[in-house]
Amino acid sequence: MAETSAAVAHTSAARKSFIRRYVFSTDHKVIGIQYYFLALFSVLVGVVLSVLMRIHLVWPGTEIPLLGKILPQGAPGGVISPEYYLSLLTIHGTLMVFFVLTVAGQSGFGNFILPLQIGAEDMAFPRLNMLSFWLTFAGLIALLAPFFVGDGPPISGWTAYPPLSAIGKAAGAGQDLWVVSIALFCVASMLGALNFITTVLDLRTRGLSLMRLPLTVWAWFITAVLALLSFAVLLAAGVLLLLDRVGGTSFFVPGGLIVGGQILDFHGGSPLLWQHLFWFFGHPEVYIVILPVMGIISHVVATFSRKPIFGYRPMVYALLAIGFLGFCVWGHHMFVSGMSPYSGFAFGVLTMAIAVPSSIKTFNWLGTLWGGKLRFTTAMLFALAFVSVFVTGGLSGIFLGQPPLDAYLHDTYFVVAHFHMIMGVAAIFGIFVGTYFWFPKMFGRMLNPTLGAIHFWLTFLGVYAIFIPMHFVGLAGTPRRYAFFSAFDFMAPLAGLERFISIAAFVTAAAQLFFLANLFWSLFWGPRASENPWQATSLEWTLPSPPPPDNFGARHPVVRHGPYELSVPGAAKDYIMQDSTEEVRVGS
Amino acid sequence: MAPALLKSTTASAAIPTVHGGGNGFHGGGSFPGGGGGGEFPRRLPAHTYRLGMWLGLIPIVMLFVAFTSAGVVRSGLSTDWAGFTLPRVLWLNTMLLLASSATLELSRRSLTAGLGRMFAGWLYTTAALGLAFVGGQLMAWRELIARGVYLATNPSSSFFYLLTAAHGVHLLGGIAALLYMLFRARVMVAEPARRTALEVTAIYRHFMDGLWIYIFLLLVRWS
Numbered sequence: 001m002a003e004t005s006a007a008v009a010h011t012s013a014a015r016k017s018f019i020r021r022y023v024f025s026t027d028h029k030v031i032g033i034q035y036y037f038l039a040l041f042s043v044l045v046g047v048v049l050s051v052l053m054r055i056h057l058v059w060p061g062t063e064i065p066l067l068g069k070i071l072p073q074g075a076p077g078g079v080i081s082p083e084y085y086l087s088l089l090t091i092h093g094t095l096m097v098f099f100v101l102t103v104a105g106q107s108g109f110g111n112f113i114l115p116l117q118i119g120a121e122d123m124a125f126p127r128l129n130m131l132s133f134w135l136t137f138a139g140l141i142a143l144l145a146p147f148f149v150g151d152g153p154p155i156s157g158w159t160a161y162p163p164l165s166a167i168g169k170a171a172g173a174g175q176d177l178w179v180v181s182i183a184l185f186c187v188a189s190m191l192g193a194l195n196f197i198t199t200v201l202d203l204r205t206r207g208l209s210l211m212r213l214p215l216t217v218w219a220w221f222i223t224a225v226l227a228l229l230s231f232a233v234l235l236a237a238g239v240l241l242l243l244d245r246v247g248g249t250s251f252f253v254p255g256g257l258i259v260g261g262q263i264l265d266f267h268g269g270s271p272l273l274w275q276h277l278f279w280f281f282g283h284p285e286v287y288i289v290i291l292p293v294m295g296i297i298s299h300v301v302a303t304f305s306r307k308p309i310f311g312y313r314p315m316v317y318a319l320l321a322i323g324f325l326g327f328c329v330w331g332h333h334m335f336v337s338g339m340s341p342y343s344g345f346a347f348g349v350l351t352m353a354i355a356v357p358s359s360i361k362t363f364n365w366l367g368t369l370w371g372g373k374l375r376f377t378t379a380m381l382f383a384l385a386f387v388s389v390f391v392t393g394g395l396s397g398i399f400l401g402q403p404p405l406d407a408y409l410h411d412t413y414f415v416v417a418h419f420h421m422i423m424g425v426a427a428i429f430g431i432f433v434g435t436y437f438w439f440p441k442m443f444g445r446m447l448n449p450t451l452g453a454i455h456f457w458l459t460f461l462g463v464y465a466i467f468i469p470m471h472f473v474g475l476a477g478t479p480r481r482y483a484f485f486s487a488f489d490f491m492a493p494l495a496g497l498e499r500f501i502s503i504a505a506f507v508t509a510a511a512q513l514f515f516l517a518n519l520f521w522s523l524f525w526g527p528r529a530s531e532n533p534w535q536a537t538s539l540e541w542t543l544p545s546p547p548p549p550d551n552f553g554a555r556h557p558v559v560r561h562g563p564y565e566l567s568v569p570g571a572a573k574d575y576i577m578q579d580s581t582e583e584v585r586v587g588s
Numbered sequence: 589m590a591p592a593l594l595k596s597t598t599a600s601a602a603i604p605t606v607h608g609g610g611n612g613f614h615g616g617g618s619f620p621g622g623g624g625g626g627e628f629p630r631r632l633p634a635h636t637y638r639l640g641m642w643l644g645l646i647p648i649v650m651l652f653v654a655f656t657s658a659g660v661v662r663s664g665l666s667t668d669w670a671g672f673t674l675p676r677v678l679w680l681n682t683m684l685l686l687a688s689s690a691t692l693e694l695s696r697r698s699l700t701a702g703l704g705r706m707f708a709g710w711l712y713t714t715a716a717l718g719l720a721f722v723g724g725q726l727m728a729w730r731e732l733i734a735r736g737v738y739l740a741t742n743p744s745s746s747f748f749y750l751l752t753a754a755h756g757v758h759l760l761g762g763i764a765a766l767l768y769m770l771f772r773a774r775v776m777v778a779e780p781a782r783r784t785a786l787e788v789t790a791i792y793r794h795f796m797d798g799l800w801i802y803i804f805l806l807l808v809r810w811s
Contacts, residue, residue: 124636194643202636232647236654243750248740251662268666268743273658280654 024134026126027549031133032112033442038137039104039431042095045144047509049092054502056080056088058495060484074152082483086155087174089481091143093158094178097285098185099140101423104431105292106227107136107192110220112442114196116540117214119205119557119579121550124198132192139184146174154178157481159278162252162271166244167264176245179238186235189227196224205539205552207559211316212578214538214563215309218316219295222323223288229327230284237277244269272337279330287326289423291319293430294361297383299563300433301365303536304380305372306574308564310364318357318364325354335406344403351401358394362387373567373574377534378452379436385460386429392464393421396471411481414474417467425463432459432515439522440529444546447526451518455511462508469497469504537575538563634784641788645795648758652799655754656806659747663810670742671811675731681724682804688717689797692766696790704777711770711786714793718763725756744810751803759796765789 022030055062061079068078075084111129115122123129146153154175156165165175200213200221213221240251248265252274255267302309309315331339331347365387374380396418400406409415439447473494478485485491485498532541539557540547557579565576571584663669695710729752732738732745739749769776769785776782 124632125640190647191644193647194640197643198636198640202632202639228643228646229650232650233654236651236658239750239754240655240658243739243746247746249746250740250743251658251746268662268668270661270665273661273665276661277654277658 024130026122026130028111028115028123028126028129029442029547029549031129032108032110034133035103035111035136036108036442038133038140039100039108042099042103042140043428046092046095046100047512049088049095051506051509052080053085053088053092054505056085057484058499058502060486071147074147080483083155084152085483086157086481087153090155090157090160090178091147091153094143094182096424097158097289098182099136099143101289101427101431102189102285103136105296105427105434106196106220106223106288107132107189109216109296109431109434109438110196110223110292111192113438113540114217114220115199115203116441116543116547116551117217117538118200118203118208119539119552119559120199120203121552123195124203125195128191129195132188132195135184135188135191139181139188142177142181142184146177150174150177159282160241160274161278162241162244162269162274163254163257163266166241166253166269166274167257167259167266168245176242179242179245183235183238186231186238189231190235193224193227193231196220197228200224205557205559208578211313212559212562214295215298215312215315215319216292216295216538218319219291219293219298222319223291226284226288226291226323226326230281230288233277234281234285237274237281240277241274272334275334275337276330279333280327282333283330284323284326286419286423287322289427290430291323293386293427293433294319296430296434296437297365297386298361298368299538300379300383300437301368302564302566303437303534304375304377304383305368306375306566307368307372308562308566310367310370311360312562312564314360315364318360321357322354325350325357329354332401332406335403336410341403348401348403352398355394355398358390362391362394377436378447378449378456379433379534381453381456381460382429382432382436385456386426386433389421389429389463390426392468393418393423393426396421409474411479412474413470413478413480416480417470417474420470421463421467425467432456435519437534438540439519440533441540441543441545441547443523443526444529444544445522445526446529446533447522448518451514455514455518458511458514459508462504462511465504466501466508469501473497473501532577535573535575537561537565537577539578542577542579631781634781634787637784637788638791641791645792648795648799651754652751652803655747655751659806659810662743662747668742669744669810671744672732672735672737672742674748674807674811675728677724677728677731678804678807681721681728682800684717684721684724685797685800688714688721689794691717692790692793696786699776699783699786702777704773707777708770708773711766711773715763715766715770718759718766718793722756722760722763725752728752747810748807751807755796755800755803758799762789762792762796765792 021027025031025034052064052067055064060082063078064075064080065078067075067080071084074081074087080088111123150173152174154160154165156175160175160178168175200217204213240249243249244251244253244266250266250269252271253264253266253269254271257264257266298309298315329347329351331343332351335344335347369384396414400409400415400418436447436452439445476491476494478491478494478498485494529545531544533545534541539559542557543551559578561576561578561580563578565571565578567574568576568584572582576582576584691710692714695707695714698704698706698710729749732748737745737748739746765785766789769789772782776786
């Protein structure tokens with residue numbers, strides 16, 4: 001029976017064209033890989049943008065080779081203008097937050113791994129899944145197109161605050177395409193979210209109760225709930241913004257604005273309305289970014305400590321608490337917007353409350369490591385580093401969560417340092433963990449561990465070299481979103497530190513070449529991976545690497561164990577697969 | 589909810605069961621091409637599709653919650669909010685939409701009872717009523733334009749056009765689904781498993797009706 005179905009599966013797979021198998025595929029594994037490479041492409045573009053920004057900050061007016069040829073409009077002669085600097089930072093932020101961090105952790109790894117970990121054949125709605133990917137792809141095109149058409153990309157930052165983003169002229173036509181890009185991304189995310197939730201609720205294999213789910217699945221599930229609730233609000237805000245730009249409405253723009261000597265025809269709108277709508281989405285968004293990564297870290301730390309995760313249930317409740325509290329704290333992005341001090345107090349207290357479940361998770365990771373037989377694979381190195389950078393990034397958040405402190409720190413590089421540590425470093429490290437851990441399963445080959453170690457050490461030291469000094473320049477008062485600092489005497493003593501940050505950024509960016517070389521070389525010539533090279537316990541490791549198109553096929557796994565049965569006393573090996581029929585007298 | 593979830597894990601998952609009469613998709617999911625959406629698109633239990641649809645309604649709710657809160661804030665912000673008389677055709681449109689929900693229910697029940705021609709007939713009626721609603725909305729827009737009330741005339745008119753347009757766009761999506769089902773009506777009568785599509789569309793249409801009632805009341809309040 002199994003052989004016949006496998007044979008038939010092979011036949012039907014062979015009959016599908018290349019386009020149906022690898023381009024317009026409904027297979028969650030293909031879609032997951034497509035998302036992953038979309039995120040990889042986006043991060044490369046985003047890093048290039050950030051390198052250009054760091055060059056400009058320290059050496060404004062430099063002629064950058066090739067830039068004049070690629071972007072003749074914005075950087076004639078290879079020199080970035082101050083306005084174009086703002087365009088670079090807008091697209092850098094938008095790309096990184098949406099197309100890298102939101103895509104890689106949730107859509108990339110989530111799509112590939114989640115159905116495997118729950119013993120399902122595919123996501124609940126495979127065609128919807130495919131639609132989600134291509135909508136995201138269209139969004140990426142819409143975002144990057146303004147570099148090459150029209151007046152160039154918008155200059156209002158990834159947060160697109162009106163009036164600048166809403167008045168049309170100064171922010172340029174690129175802002176319209178930005179809204180379209182974000183709208184496409186919102187729809188894609190909402191469709192993806194309902195797919196994830198339905199899949200987790202309905203498609204779990206026999207025996208897989210909710211409390212036996214790997215923490216990765218819990219994280220993807222809760223993230224999907226956050227996405228389902230929050231992206232619609234961003235879409236609403238985007239629609240209103242577009243109407244202000246092209247429809248003559250005044251949702252966000254007040255009357256009496258004079259731009260270029262001319263009074264603009266708006267009346268009665270409020271930029272604060274945008275801020276509320278945007279950040280009501282924007283804060284859950286950062287948890288959408290970090291939650292999947294936390295799930296991956298828990299999973300990998302347990303696997304390579306050869307110990308169950310410390311406190312499985314508290315970990316689940318902590319994920320739920322972070323998700324819920326994430327909806328209550330958006331005002332902490334608006335402490336200086338003129339809100340009542342009572343509101344500020346409320347948002348500040350709630351913000352600090354998120355530190356509680358976050359700390360529970362951190363201590364539980366440490367508790368998992370304690371006494372474990374650690375295996376220092378590259379994935380584990382990045383996971384350990386994640387704990388470090390997560391704490392670093394999280395601690396600066398506690399400063400920023402206090403309204404009186406934020407009154408000084410808002411819009412300084414202290415904020416930039418904070419969110420880069422927690423998102424640009426910690427979340428990216430989580431994606432590296434996922435890559436090094438699941439590459440064998442996804443592509444059937446092993447990544448080179450030596451290159452991995454080199455990549456790790458250069459990156460780990462590099463990111464601290466970039467971002468720790470950035471806290472200090474922020475504390476000293478360096479403002480955000482300024483194209484250069486040479487006009488300000490008080491920042492002159494910081495020039496050396498800025499130079500150090502830029503150089504550290506260049507070195508760290510260059511270090512990623514080790515990763516890229518490893519990735520692409522191993523894709524074609526890496527040693528073949530076995531079914532379970534890491535001796536992990538979750539269901540994806542019961543399948544060949546890579547899994548066949550129909551995943552488990554006729555062999556529906558029946559789950560009999562929890563997700564982290566590692567080093568169970570009395571067991572035959574130091575790990576028990578979730579679908580193992582091994583019975584062990586429970587010692588713990 | 590929790591016990592039901594556990595029960596469903598034993599029954600559904602990778603073993604697609606068919607409710608209310610089989611149609612040949614039996615066995616342990618051993619048909620080919622499952623992962624790649626191959627020749628036999630796999631059928632999940634009806635409740636999975638219903639769950640997906642209910643979940644899909646949540647972001648639509650959030651969209652209109654966001655629009656509502658924007659309207660509440662904007663109306664309280666400045667003194668330029670000026671109400672206007674709503675076109676009377678909106679009342680007729682509301683009746684048309686409610687009627688279309690009723691005819692959709694008749695269609696759905698006919699399908700369950702196996703009455704193919706009645707099913708298709710009521711489905712045509714539903715689609716026609718839905719399109720009549722959209723036509724009526726456009727007539728309302730035309731009346732306002734004739735009165736000189738445009739999108740940007742006043743914040744209240746901005747929200748009128750915004751809410752009716754957003755609702756209309758979503759409704760048109762639902763009507764497109766109805767038309768697709770009409771196109772495939774013969775298959776739907778023949779295979780009970782495919783009736784889930786109609787159930788799921790019905791949930792969506794009823795929700796659109798309820799949403800319109802809410803929007804209508806909101807517009808009345810703001811006018």
